[in-house]
Amino acid sequence: MSVKIYDTPEVQNFLKTVAGLDQAGGSDRGKQIIHRILSDLYRTIDDFDISADEYWAAVSMLNALGQVSQFGLLSPGLGFDHYMDMRMDAADLEAQRTGGTPRTIEGPLYVAGAPETEGFARMDDDPDTAGDTMWLHGQVRDTAGNPIAGAKVEIWHCNSLGRYSFFDQSQTPYNLRRTIIADNDGRYSALSVIPSGYGVPEGAPTDQILKMLGRHGERPAHIHYFVSAPGQQHLTTQINLAGDKYTYDDFAFATREELVVEGKRLEQHAEAKKHGVDGPVTEVVFDIELSPTDADELQERHKRARALESESADSQLAATATV
Numbered sequence: 001m002s003v004k005i006y007d008t009p010e011v012q013n014f015l016k017t018v019a020g021l022d023q024a025g026g027s028d029r030g031k032q033i034i035h036r037i038l039s040d041l042y043r044t045i046d047d048f049d050i051s052a053d054e055y056w057a058a059v060s061m062l063n064a065l066g067q068v069s070q071f072g073l074l075s076p077g078l079g080f081d082h083y084m085d086m087r088m089d090a091a092d093l094e095a096q097r098t099g100g101t102p103r104t105i106e107g108p109l110y111v112a113g114a115p116e117t118e119g120f121a122r123m124d125d126d127p128d129t130a131g132d133t134m135w136l137h138g139q140v141r142d143t144a145g146n147p148i149a150g151a152k153v154e155i156w157h158c159n160s161l162g163r164y165s166f167f168d169q170s171q172t173p174y175n176l177r178r179t180i181i182a183d184n185d186g187r188y189s190a191l192s193v194i195p196s197g198y199g200v201p202e203g204a205p206t207d208q209i210l211k212m213l214g215r216h217g218e219r220p221a222h223i224h225y226f227v228s229a230p231g232q233q234h235l236t237t238q239i240n241l242a243g244d245k246y247t248y249d250d251f252a253f254a255t256r257e258e259l260v261v262e263g264k265r266l267e268q269h270a271e272a273k274k275h276g277v278d279g280p281v282t283e284v285v286f287d288i289e290l291s292p293t294d295a296d297e298l299q300e301r302h303k304r305a306r307a308l309e310s311e312s313a314d315s316q317l318a319a320t321a322t323v
């Protein structure tokens with residue numbers, strides 16, 4: 001069967017009816033967007049001669065994704081998160097908001113309400129002997145190079161098994177999650193454990209879709225950041241550790257050259273020693289530059305469902321506990 005009906009008046013009128021374009025109520029913007037999406041999908045069905053079997057397999061896949069709350073995991077895998085970043089980068093450029101550490105994707109595994117400390121945080125509440133001790137530090141500056149005292153540095157990362165606290169309930173709540181208020185010199189430091197890379201759960205809907213595309217679902221070892229300060233643009237970013245097999249082959253497309261950081265293995269570190277670590281540490285240095293802005297909305301992170309922040313429980317189940 002190879003029929004072409006998309007361009008017929010019957011289908012075009014039907015699309016308008018389905019999208020509510022002939023109805024007075026509802027949201028005009030919503031109607032326009034749904035009309036466009038439905039039009040593109042209907043045309044895809046026509047162009048690829050999609051069979052009923054294939055169509056209903058796709059519906060089942062969407063149901064399966066929803067059942068395990070994996071839309072937030074598939075989203076970066078299909079490049080939507082990075083595409084939104086590209087659009088925000090382009091908007092910054094157009095408004096001449098240049099400079100500053102590059103943004104990159106947030107991912108679905110942030111949890112609000114992590115303990116807040118001044119200057120330094122010990123992040124590893126749970127023992128993790130399989131991972132190297134990490135001494136993570138840096139300075140927050142503005143685009144003129146001035147330190148930003150009191151900048152809020154929120155850090156979260158997974159353990160040496162690639163699992164995040166909260167989503168992995170075997171960990172202490174807020175293990176490897178902290179909010180650090182930068183000191184008078186804009187500096188922050190943390191003792192933690194070097195995170196491992198991780199992949200989407202084997203066999204799960206996201207994995208099935210990526211495999212259908214001939215792709216893998218692996219991420220390199222990385223550390224997430226939210227950084228903010230009054231009068232500065234809020235920064236959502238992460239660093240990818242150099243030397244990981246997937247540093248430049250991240251299924252979530254978060255890697256940016258400026259955000260690849262090499263961990264330096266040291267037999268001892270004077271600052272870490274002050275905090276009770278007298279052995280080898282891997283030093284990870286990440287200085288952050290924020291861009292100035294007067295716009296209030298740019299000083300805050302954008303809205304999305306986040307665990308313990310949003311009423312929506314979606315993110316609390318994000319990607320299931322296995323990532």
Ligand SMILES: [Fe+2]
Nearest residue numbers: 107109222224
């Ligand atoms: Fe992550």
